[in-house]
Amino acid sequence: MMQRHFVQELEALKSNLVRMGSLTEQAIHDSITALLDRNVEIAHQVIQREERINVFELEIDNAVVDILALQQPVASDLRFILASMKINNDLERIGDHAVNIAESAISYAAHPPLGIELDLPKMAQIAETMLREALDAFIHGNSKLGRNVLRNDDIIDELNRKTVRDLVEVIRTQPNSVEQALDFVRVSRNLERVGDLATNIAEEVIYVAEAHVVKHRSEQREHSGPRPE
Amino acid sequence: MMQRHFVQELEALKSNLVRMGSLTEQAIHDSITALLDRNVEIAHQVIQREERINVFELEIDNAVVDILALQQPVASDLRFILASMKINNDLERIGDHAVNIAESAISYAAHPPLGIELDLPKMAQIAETMLREALDAFIHGNSKLGRNVLRNDDIIDELNRKTVRDLVEVIRTQPNSVEQALDFVRVSRNLERVGDLATNIAEEVIYVAEAHVVKHRSEQREHSGPRPE
Numbered sequence: 001m002m003q004r005h006f007v008q009e010l011e012a013l014k015s016n017l018v019r020m021g022s023l024t025e026q027a028i029h030d031s032i033t034a035l036l037d038r039n040v041e042i043a044h045q046v047i048q049r050e051e052r053i054n055v056f057e058l059e060i061d062n063a064v065v066d067i068l069a070l071q072q073p074v075a076s077d078l079r080f081i082l083a084s085m086k087i088n089n090d091l092e093r094i095g096d097h098a099v100n101i102a103e104s105a106i107s108y109a110a111h112p113p114l115g116i117e118l119d120l121p122k123m124a125q126i127a128e129t130m131l132r133e134a135l136d137a138f139i140h141g142n143s144k145l146g147r148n149v150l151r152n153d154d155i156i157d158e159l160n161r162k163t164v165r166d167l168v169e170v171i172r173t174q175p176n177s178v179e180q181a182l183d184f185v186r187v188s189r190n191l192e193r194v195g196d197l198a199t200n201i202a203e204e205v206i207y208v209a210e211a212h213v214v215k216h217r218s219e220q221r222e223h224s225g226p227r228p229e
Numbered sequence: 230m231m232q233r234h235f236v237q238e239l240e241a242l243k244s245n246l247v248r249m250g251s252l253t254e255q256a257i258h259d260s261i262t263a264l265l266d267r268n269v270e271i272a273h274q275v276i277q278r279e280e281r282i283n284v285f286e287l288e289i290d291n292a293v294v295d296i297l298a299l300q301q302p303v304a305s306d307l308r309f310i311l312a313s314m315k316i317n318n319d320l321e322r323i324g325d326h327a328v329n330i331a332e333s334a335i336s337y338a339a340h341p342p343l344g345i346e347l348d349l350p351k352m353a354q355i356a357e358t359m360l361r362e363a364l365d366a367f368i369h370g371n372s373k374l375g376r377n378v379l380r381n382d383d384i385i386d387e388l389n390r391k392t393v394r395d396l397v398e399v400i401r402t403q404p405n406s407v408e409q410a411l412d413f414v415r416v417s418r419n420l421e422r423v424g425d426l427a428t429n430i431a432e433e434v435i436y437v438a439e440a441h442v443v444k445h446r447s448e449q450r451e452h453s454g455p456r457p458e
Contacts, residue, residue, distance in 0.1 A: 065311065072301045082294065085311070086318070168407050175404040178397050185411070189418075 006071045013067070013084055014139060016060050020091045021135040023053050025128055027098035028194060032124040035105035035187060036117060043109075046102035053095040060088045079211070083204040087138060090197045090204075094131065097190040097197075104190075108183040118166050119159045120184065123191040126156050130198035137202055143209035149202035153195050160192035235300050242296070242313055243368060245289050249320045250364040252282050254357055256327035257423060261353040264334035264416060265346060272338075275331035282324035289317045308440070312433040316367060319426045323360065326419040326426075333419075337412040347395050348388045349413065352420040355385050359427035366431055372438035378431035382424050389421035 027046050034043035064085045067073070073081055108114075130152045137145035167181045167188075174181075256275050263272035293314045296302070302310055337343075359381045366374035396410045396417075403410075 065307065068297065068311075069303045069307055074298045078294065078298055082297075082314070085314075089315070089318075164411070168411060171400055171407045172404050175401050178400045182393070182397060182414070185414075 009067050009071070013063060017084060017087060018135060018139060020056050020060060020088065021131065023056065024091045024094040024098065025131050027053065027095055028124065028128055031098045031101035031105060034102055035108060036121060038109040038113065040106050040109050043102040043105040047099055050095055050099050053092060057088055057092040061085065079208050083208045086204055087201050090200050094194050094197050097194050100190045101187050104183040104186045108180055111180050114170065114177055114180045114184065118163050118184065120163065120187055123156055123159050123188065126152055127191045127194040127198065130195055134198045134201035134205065137205045141209050143206040146202040146205040149198055153199040156192055156195035160188050163188040238296050242292060246313060246316060247364060247368060249285050249289060249317060250360065252285065253320045253323040253327065254360050256282065256324055257353065257357055260327045260330035260334060263331055264337060265350060267338040267342065269335050269338050272331040272334040276328055279324055279328050282321060286317055286321040290314065308437050312437045315433055316430050319429050323423050323426050326423050329419045330416050333412040333415045337409055340409050343399065343406055343409045343413065347392050347413065349392065349416055352385055352388050352417065355381055356420045356423040356427065359424055363427045363430040363434065366434045370438050372435045375431040375434040378427055382428040385421055385424035389417050392417040
């Protein structure tokens with residue numbers, strides 16, 4: 001009976017994390033829409049909905065503490081539950097980045113448009129895909145899918161570097177567009193950071209599935225890994 | 230006998246987190262020195278030393294998993310240990326920001342100096358103080374000191390906004406300094422982010438000491454709390 005209860009609690013934890021993932025993915029999607037369509041109303045909705053994500057994070061965190069205290073899991077169950085706690089925190093941070101992007105969208109809409117979108121829509125699409133795949137990998141314990149996320153992170157990092165370089169040129173040639181260009185720099189770095197957090201999630205999945213840590217190994221291999229902005 | 234072993238493990242965990250805190254504080258300090266003194270060698274040292282911080286994070290994380298699995302702590306011990314895990318992760322992220330600043334220092338040193346330092350030295354000093362106080366609060370379970378950290382976060386947030394505004398003006402009047410100004414924007418946002426992470430640590434301390442969560446409450450109060458860049 002106790003055993004069955006534990007299995008149910010793990011399933012509830014999984015489905016809550018999936019719901020949390022959907023909320024944050026939607027927030028990123030809407031914040032980029034707000035930016036590109038210069039739609040301040042959608043941006044304000046993203047900012048308002050952050051509260052729900054924060055409350056949900058606390059509920060999941062409390063559920064994790066209860067499971068640890070009452071069920072005293074060991075071995076792979078323990079690792080899965082601790083990974084859930086970290087993933088929950090990563091998702092909440094992605095929600096924060098959506099708010100940053102929404103704030104940039106509001107700032108951007110207050111100035112004349114820049115006239116170019118650069119690679120921001122593409123970066124947003126990759127970031128959303130990474131997040132969705134990282135969560136799918138988590139749900140199905142699929143470390144192969146997790147490794148796919150790691151590869152996409154290199155692409156989004158390169159797009160971020162290119163975008164910032166392009167924006168430096170925009171500022172140099174149109175110094176009066178500096179505010180708008182800096183909004184875009186901020187959005188680019190926030191999207192790159194979303195990619196980093198999706199990568200963290202994928203690394204946790206691989207860690208649980210293969211019971212060893214990949215995150216700093218991949219950094220060693222590349223001499224310099226993805227980092228937060 | 231088991232009981233005594235557990236107490237020793239908690240003490241070892243505490244002192245390892247303090248050591249981790251010292252490493253990251255030093256990294257932030259050195260990265261800012263590298264920037265302001267245009268000292269590329271120090272910047273490279275910060276980047277090289279990140280590996281030690283990453284390895285140390287994994288060791289602490291593994292120790293936490295072992296304690297949870299072998300000692301099966303409950304109640305306040307469990308909350309303290311889970312908080313340690315989060316603090317460990319926050320410290321590692323601070324190490325990442327030191328590397329970002331070091332990279333900006335290298336980029337900045339490759340261009341003519343901007344001739345102004347703005348509030349970056351002051352922001353760095355506040356960020357270091359916040360980090361030190363957050364760790365002191367953790368060691369002594371001092372939630373009052375923790376609340377001091379939360380207040381300093383408002384100051385560093387405001388300095389970041391002011392610095393970015395100032396840099397927008399620099400770019401507008403000296404479009405040829407755009408690269409250097411963007412390096413400074415990046416450093417400013419990274420320092421603000423270090424302040425956010427020190428705030429996270431302080432919130433964990435208050436949470437453990439007072440057994441309730443402050444982090445999203447303070448956000449509700451202010452309508453908009455500190456967020457990562």
